[in-house]
Amino acid sequence: MENHYLDQLIELISNYRTYIFWLGTASMVIFVFSLLSIKWLVAMIPSDYFINKKKSSFRSKYPFVWLIILIIKNIMGYILIIGGIMMLVLPGQGLFTIFIGLILSNYPGKYFIEKRIISIPAIINSINWLRRKSNKNPIEI
Numbered sequence: 001m002e003n004h005y006l007d008q009l010i011e012l013i014s015n016y017r018t019y020i021f022w023l024g025t026a027s028m029v030i031f032v033f034s035l036l037s038i039k040w041l042v043a044m045i046p047s048d049y050f051i052n053k054k055k056s057s058f059r060s061k062y063p064f065v066w067l068i069i070l071i072i073k074n075i076m077g078y079i080l081i082i083g084g085i086m087m088l089v090l091p092g093q094g095l096f097t098i099f100i101g102l103i104l105s106n107y108p109g110k111y112f113i114e115k116r117i118i119s120i121p122a123i124i125n126s127i128n129w130l131r132r133k134s135n136k137n138p139i140e141i
Contacts, residue, residue: 027090030083043134077105
């Protein structure tokens with residue numbers, strides 16, 4: 001009986017070898033990207049982001065450039081969310097990558113969700129640890 005399941009698994013892997021290869025490659029690329037970018041992205045968050053929500057002066061000065069940056073930022077955010085979901089079953093920091101993707105992308109209720117997530121002690125401690133490594137002030141809640 002166990003041999004039957006093993007044969008099915010081997011057949012599944014051999015039938016979808018190309019897809020498994022590309023899925024593994026995408027997972028590895030997103031994993032490396034998240035490792036290289038997470039410290040930088042966390043350092044970019046203003047320390048008073050959750051206390052004083054300010055309008056961007058860059059948006060009013062350069063609306064076209066702001067729109068291009070917004071599109072790129074959202075694409076990166078959604079790629080990180082998808083990659084984080086993949087990393088829940090593949091090697092990588094899935095939950096942390098999903099969190100960074102959620103911060104980068106725009107959606108209704110984003111600020112409320114971010115504030116709820118950041119108030120979890122383990123998350124705020126991890127983020128402030130990364131900020132200390134970047135010589136940034138801790139995030140205030």
